[in-house]
Amino acid sequence: MGFERILEKERKPTEKEISRHLGKSAKGLWVELVSFLEENYSFSPELVFGGAKYGWAIRYRKSGKTLCTLLPEAGSFTTLVVLGKKEVEEVEKNEAQFGEHVFKVFKEARQFHDGRWLWIRILKRSDICDVERLLSIKKRPTRTENKPSNASHNRL
DSSP: OOOOBOOOTTSOOOHHHHHHHHOHHHHHHHHHHHHHHHHHOOOEEEEEEOOTTTOEEEEEEETTEEEEEEEEETTEEEEEEEEOHHHHHHHHHTGGGSOHHHHHHHHHSOEETTEEEEEEEEOSHHHHHHHHHHHHHHSOOOOOTTSOOSOGGGTO
């Protein structure tokens, strides 16, 4: 199955275009993950173009640090989470908490000098739960649910 991403650099996609591109089933998972990010972290979402191979994405960033990146695809989306050495060790210690799909991505990801890049294609709700666990290991949630969201456009 291909990763039909939004690759046209000259045209920044609108919220509606991203929503249509995701499709009905992936849109629900996207909204669930974005809600988790908004409720638990004060990272700002930004629409960025990641190049000809990756296309348009929503990157969650704060003070020059990226928490994760969401890449919308036709009928799905991929989440990029980069884990440092300490986070990798923590995931390895808690292997049993992760589903087969996400842990396979983790084990097969190459360790670079700046961390292990996990490109997780979201296929089902349990993948969202695993990504939430990974993000909680990467950065402890700060519970910002009472703060007004500055990311409502990314809820779709």
